[in-house]
Amino acid sequence: MFSRNVNKSQTESFSRKRREAKGKSSFRDHAVSKSRHERSAVRRPPGEGTSTLENTLTASIITLVVGREQRLFAAHEDVLCHSPFFQAACRGQFLEATNKRVTLPDEEPEIFSSVLEYLYKGDYYPRLMHNKRKNTWELETAEGGCSVESTVYHHGVDGELLKDTVIYCTAEKYGLEELKRVALKKQGLQSGIQCSTILSSARYAYANTPDNDSKLRAHYLALIIRSRGTFKRSGTMQMEMQQGGSQLFFDLFVALCNHVDDVSSVAGSPRSVRTHH
Template identity: 85%
Template sequence: MFSRNLNKSQTESFSKSRRNTKVKSSFREHAVLKTRPDRSHRKAPAEENSALGSTLTSSIITLVVGREQRLFAAHEDVLCHSPFFQAACRGQFLEATNKRISLPDEEPEIFSSILEYLYKGDYYPRLVHNKRRNAWELETGDESAGSIESTVYHHGVDGDLLKDTIIYCTAEKYGLDELKRVALRKQGLQSGIQCSTILASARYAYANTPDSDSKLRAHYLALIIRSRGTFKRSGTMQLEMHAGGSQIFFDLFVALCNHVDDISSIAGSSRIVRTHH
C-alpha cells in the first residue's frame, strides 16, 4: 500500500506534530511490496486464511481517500478480508475501468493504519508483550523522533480525537472485529489525555458504533469515572451537560448508580456479618 498527494499544498488532515514526520514514514514503511509477515504479533487476516504471498498476486485496487484525495493502493484479496471492501470490490462502488474506490469521508492517516493492519496484523505503534511484567505495552519506537501522539485531527468534528477510537469505529464499519479488539486494548494503555479530548472522542464513539456494541462505550464510562476528580476540577463536564450532551451522560448516570448500589450492598453485607457475630 502506498499513497501520494493529488494536491501537494493540502496537508492539513494530519495530527499537528506528525504531519511531516510519522505519517510520511508510515506510508513508505508499509508499502504493498513489503510482504514479509511480522512473526511477533497476531497474524493478519490475509495470513490466517491463506498464504500472504498468494494474496499478493491479486489485482491492485486504487483507493482515493479523504478531502485531499490521497491515493492508496492495495491488493484486492487483502482488502476483501473486510466485508465492506469485499462488497465494494464486487459492487457499484468500484469503478470497473480503473479499479478505483472513493472514500471521501475517511482520514488518510487512519486509513493508512487500516491497511497496515490488513497486511501486518497490527498498526503503529505496535503492541508488544513485556515478558518481565507479563503485560502488554505500546512500542516506544525511535526515541529521537519524539513521543507518539495519541490523537488525530478529524475533519468531521474539526478537532482532535483519540486515534484508537477512530480506528475502532472504522473497524466496526469495515467488519474487522479483531482490529476492534486491538484498538480497544491500545486505547486502554493511553494516559494523560485532556478532558475535552476524552469527551469529544466519547461523543464520536457513541455516534459511530451501534447500541449493541458496548465495549468502547463502557471503556469511556470507566475512564470518566476513574478520572472524576479531574473532570470536576476542569469544568469540562459541566459545559458539556449544559450544552445538551448525548446518550453518554445517561449511561454515565446509570453506571454511577450501579456503583453506589454495589457499595451499599457491600456495606449492608458487612453489617449483617457483624450482627451475627
C-alpha cells in the same frame, strides 16, 4: 503520520506532563506500490497456505482515494477483501470499473493508513509489545524513547480525537472485529488525555457505534467514573452536560448509580460491619 500537532495551550489534563513527541507511522516505509510488491509485508490470514499468499501477490491492485485531500493508497484486492465492506466495494458497489478505484471521501488518511497496515501486518503503529519481565502489554515508543501521539485531527469534528477510538469505529464500519479488539486494548493503555479530548472522543464513539456496543462505550463510562474527581472540576464537562441531548450522559448517570449501589452494598455487608467494629 498525517496527524496535526495537538494544541498544547489547553489546561485540563489527567497528567502533569503532556506528550511532547509525535511518532511517525512505520507503515510509510512499507506502503504497497503498483510497481513493486513487498512480499514480506503481506499478511496471511490464519490457516491459509502458500498458494493463497502467491494469489495475493498476483491479485489486482485497487487504488483508494482517501479524504478531502484525495490521498492515494494502493492495496491488493485479496487483502482488502478480508473486510466485508471492501468485498462489496470490489464487487462493484463503490468500484470505478475502468481503473479499479475506490473513493473514500469521509475517511481520514492517517486512520486509513493504520487500517491498511493492520490488514497487511496484523497490527498498526504503535504496535503492542509484551513486557515479559512484568508480564504486561505496552505500546512501543518512538525513536529516542518518546511516547507516540495518541490523538489525530478529524475533519468531521474539526478537532482532536483519540486515534484508537477512530480506528475502532472505522473497524466497526469495515467489519474487522479483531481490529476492534486491538484498538480497544491499545486505548486502555493510553494516559494523560485531556478532559475535552475524552469527551469529544466519547461523543464520536457513541455516534459511530451501534446501540448494542458494550465495549467502547463502556470503556468511556468507566474512564470518566474512575476520573470523576477531575471531571467534577472540568468546565468542559459542565458545559457538555448543560447542553445535554446525548445518550452518553444518561448512560453515565446509570453507570454512576450502579457504582454507588456497588459501593453501598460492600459498605453495608456483614463482613464490612464487623471489620469496622
